Amino acid sequence: MMYSAILKHITDFYESAIFVYCAGLFLFYILLAVLSLVAIRRSLWKNKIRGQQMLVASPLTPGISVVAPAYNEGVTIISNVRSLLALNYPRFEVVIVNDGSKDDTLEKLINEFELVEISFAYRQQIPCQEVKRFFKSTNPAYSKLLVLDKVNGKSKADAVNAGINAAAFDYFLNTDVDCILARDTLLKLIKPFMDDPERVIATGAPLRAANSCDVEAGVITRVRVPGALLPRFQEMEYIRSYLLGKMGWTFINAVPNVSGGLGLFDKDIVIKSGGYDPASFGEDMDMVVRMCKYMCEQDLPYRIHYIPETLCWTEVPATYKVFFRQRIRWARGLAQIFGTHRKVLFNPKYKKLGLVIFPYNFFFELLAPLIEFAGIIYYIYIIVNHLINWDYAIILLVFIYTFSILITSLSMLWDQLIFRYYKSWKEVWQLCILALAEPFIYHPMVLICAIRGYFNQLTGRKHTWGNMQRQGFNQSSNLQKSV
């Protein structure tokens, strides 16, 4: 009797705690939705009153080094490098880091861009594997291109560090060589650096799935919603995460992460923060955390911006195997960050990082899968033991389900209000309808990956990086013929 009374108290407390947790999370989401709309509108208004073309002609425009690591990218490397070289910016260089590719990536670069080995004054300011050779083109048309050939460092972080060491300019763009960038990417990303009275240490912009988009000569000519289900779910998730999440955080200068696919950084701060950590599974977030820590420790005011326009299209995993591997790594990276930077949590010394970003990520990103998983186990337990009140259980499930659909719908609405990248109604509906299925199909997969990632991190299991297994883009027929 006493046992069941104690159990009842525990379950009552657990249920109330979970409800408060959900309510807190939902409140945060609503707040982010409102803030993101304000931030997006403000950003677009600024764009309207301040043209960016003056940067193209100005002798004062700061230089940018575009750092793009390449590992076994032989199939697409030429068109991707051409796309990077075609960026619209007056002063930039493209630093391709061949990270010990085992295929013909380097040979293709040498032949296509008429590269010759040169003696290069290289200083290793942040750690990375040895850079064996440097190449420059003898063709003046490719004078912006610098190719590094280095020993494989088994991580993107290691390759980016090598690129940063060789970079000539004060700002660098971290991207993947397979990403397709909008032509004005650099113009748009550099603007916040010049437009803020405080020191801006990084800017980012949304990424979207390139899987079904039409691509011609390395340029997106028609944005399409991915045809396959898994990439389409990811597209929806990206829109929600960037437009509703990161833009909301931008408004209060509490951006937790600048994506590894596209981010413009202040090189000086990155170097002073020690560069990317090759041992990190979430090297992009880890880098941003260390940059923020450095600024707080030096008592320097700083800002990190996100701009709302999509500037980068990347091929998202189309197979479940690759998707699971990626998400397990991300979850592991998050857990690893909280282990590495545990002293930041609730530490007022780190200002917003310690009091807003870390607590939010701890409770609503790191713990969320665990709490959800525990909730599922609890549900099963009370069902098996006939303790469940089905009416209440259904009401609570509907509560969570309807709210998750609302949040996704709002992000789709923001996207439609402001950008309308998709030409047809059909494409918009394809994404909207997916919001209904997400809690049943996509979300459980993400949950499983998160639990698996935490487990791997706890047990110190060795991670296999694997290959992305790219499927290529929809090239125009003319281009395909010429290729």
Add this chain to the structure above:
Amino acid sequence: MSSFRQWLEDLVYYFAYFPLVIQIAIIVSVLAVAGTVLAYIYMIIYRWQKEKQAQKEIPLREKGDELLLEHIIYKSLGGADTPVALPLEAFSVLPLQKPWAARVFISQLIAYRDNFTGDIPLLLRQLYLELGLHRAAAAALKSGRRKQVINALVELSGMGVLLEKDHVLTLTQSSDQHIREMARCYVVQCSPDAPFEFFSHVQEPLLLWEQFELFRIISLRKDIPMPSFARWIDPQFHPSVITLCLKLAAYFQQPEAIPAMIRMLHTEDEQLRAVTINNLGKLMALEAEPILVEMYPQQPDSCKLEILKALGRIGSGNFIGFLQQQLEHTEDFLLMKHAAHSIVAHKALASGLITQLQHSLTGTRQQVLQHSLNPLIKY
């Protein structure tokens, strides 16, 4: 279906008896469903409206392009000396009395002005004024509403029309950053007599963006004689104004600014000192060389770097030995690299020294020199 309806009816009936948690969950769920439905309805209406608006604007834009090409662009290209009469009646076919149509046409005029040089921007400006399109902007300028004022400043600036000069001058001191910034750019772009007067009254820093914009506008103004920017290279003015004027003095190659710049070398502000040194280099200020070399040992790295760069730009050869010494002895990689760059920038004056250094230097220093000598390495 009927059991579901029954369930819903029970839910409503027993709502007051449910625990608070369940009541909140029900209310939030209802709000979420309503919010989702509203979001989709709004999405449909908004997208439809935008498509309709685009369809409405297309013929207007086409007609506007046609008229501008026929009556302004082609005619002014025809003969440089032939004055172009503005056929205002031809433009009466455009429904410019409607605000949306006026907005579209003004945006076309601004785009054309941005893309043409010579007489065409002046003709477009004249057309804008004669069609009375400036009236709405003039009214907005005095409306006191932030967004309207800024939009009016952007429009008038884009058209190169100066209105309400005194009022705009007060706006250059506005407490609103964006109004202040736009008003300054507007004054610099359009004022015929005193576009730079506000430099003397700047209290808040000019953001980097604003400096870029002002620099662009000033560098494009051909209708007024440039003042001597040395006037503002003085510690009594705001550091951001001094920075801008240093850059402008170098851009317009005003050697008379060199003494003022040399005086600025004593400033406490490290960043400002570095910019000053940089621009002395760009002005090839021969008289600054010994001062720069003398101050070098006491300077922080950012200023040392600029001194080395400046010596390379001036390239007199008088201090090539100093650069050699830095290349041979400094442990700082960046200083080493810039010393090498500056030696190479001396070209013929340094040819003998470069040959000698190629033989005498070893390791990193040798590599740095080779790097600087390689014409393939641009940056």
